[in-house]
Amino acid sequence: MIFGAHTSTTGGVDKAIIRGRELGCDCIQIFVKNNMRWFGTPYSQSELQSWKEESAKHNPQVIFAHAGYLINLASPPEGNREKSIQSLKQELEFCAQLELPFLVLHPGAHLKQGEEEGIKNVIKALNEVFDSLPSGPRVALEITAGQGTCLGYKLEHLTEIMEKVEKPERLGICLDTAHLFGAGFDIRLPEVWDGVLTKLNQLVGLNNLLGVHLNDSKAELGSHVDRHDHIGKGKIGVEAFAYIVNDSRLKDIPGCLETPKSKDFHEDRDNLKILRELVR
Numbered sequence: 001m002i003f004g005a006h007t008s009t010t011g012g013v014d015k016a017i018i019r020g021r022e023l024g025c026d027c028i029q030i031f032v033k034n035n036m037r038w039f040g041t042p043y044s045q046s047e048l049q050s051w052k053e054e055s056a057k058h059n060p061q062v063i064f065a066h067a068g069y070l071i072n073l074a075s076p077p078e079g080n081r082e083k084s085i086q087s088l089k090q091e092l093e094f095c096a097q098l099e100l101p102f103l104v105l106h107p108g109a110h111l112k113q114g115e116e117e118g119i120k121n122v123i124k125a126l127n128e129v130f131d132s133l134p135s136g137p138r139v140a141l142e143i144t145a146g147q148g149t150c151l152g153y154k155l156e157h158l159t160e161i162m163e164k165v166e167k168p169e170r171l172g173i174c175l176d177t178a179h180l181f182g183a184g185f186d187i188r189l190p191e192v193w194d195g196v197l198t199k200l201n202q203l204v205g206l207n208n209l210l211g212v213h214l215n216d217s218k219a220e221l222g223s224h225v226d227r228h229d230h231i232g233k234g235k236i237g238v239e240a241f242a243y244i245v246n247d248s249r250l251k252d253i254p255g256c257l258e259t260p261k262s263k264d265f266h267e268d269r270d271n272l273k274i275l276r277e278l279v280r
């Protein structure tokens with residue numbers, strides 16, 4: 001796997017690359033705008049120029065983005081549907097400017113309309129987004145812990161969207177170990193982990209797996225709670241990560257930490273060291 005961490009863009013988007021490089025990340029994930037706002041200010045020419053210069057150094061080798069948290073494509077029309085579509089479009093445009101290959105997105109929350117209705121809304125919204133942006137980065141639908149009415153805690157939610165959307169080539173999948181665990185997949189058992197990848201392969205093909213978030217979980221198995229912990233410090237435990245990072249099916253796939261961090265990011269260094277030491 002290509003190991004790395006989510007890195008902060010504080011002080012300018014190019015700073016995320018510099019931080020990632022300092023931490024020894026081979027991949028980084030970023031937010032392309034404030035993740036708690038609907039819309040961001042477009043990048044200035046000088047910001048894009050510095051980004052270009054930093055990213056041309058090819059270290060970290062893979063850079064991708066995670067979408068903002070307000071976007072809910074499962075929302076009914078009377079809710080935040082239109083804003084969500086416009087916000088996602090802006091993020092994809094920003095990703096395109098930064099030449100990122102994909103943007104990780106949570107499928108959304110159905111807000112008590114029911115899962116079927118929610119999934120229909122997601123498909124319609126994605127069709128609209130891809131119609132208005134004929135080319136650009138892919139959207140990697142992320143597995144979720146299934147908090148509240150959030151969709152995406154089953155592989156089938158993600159793969160149904162992929163199968164029914166008009167342009168499936170614009171989509172991909174992102175797994176998250178903590179979300180899988182919260183959703184009820186006991187990945188402490190190698191056969192359960194193996195089952196997840198086998199099923200994903202049968203449903204859409206592992207060539208559509210674009211990234212994996214490597215997080216331990218503070219939350220219990222099947223709790224539907226999304227709380228990340230340091231590798232080996234949570235309920236999943238280091239043994240599971242030992243076979244996950246050595247799974248040959250994940251070769252060349254970015255494995256990105258989204259674990260808690262303090263100002264000096266030393267936790268990212270520690271977690272990366274643990275992951276790398278597990279590689280056989």
Ligand SMILES: [Zn+2]
Binds near residue numbers: 066106142
């Ligand atoms: Zn996520």
Ligand SMILES: [Zn+2]
Binds near residue numbers: 142175176213258
């Ligand atoms: Zn994640």
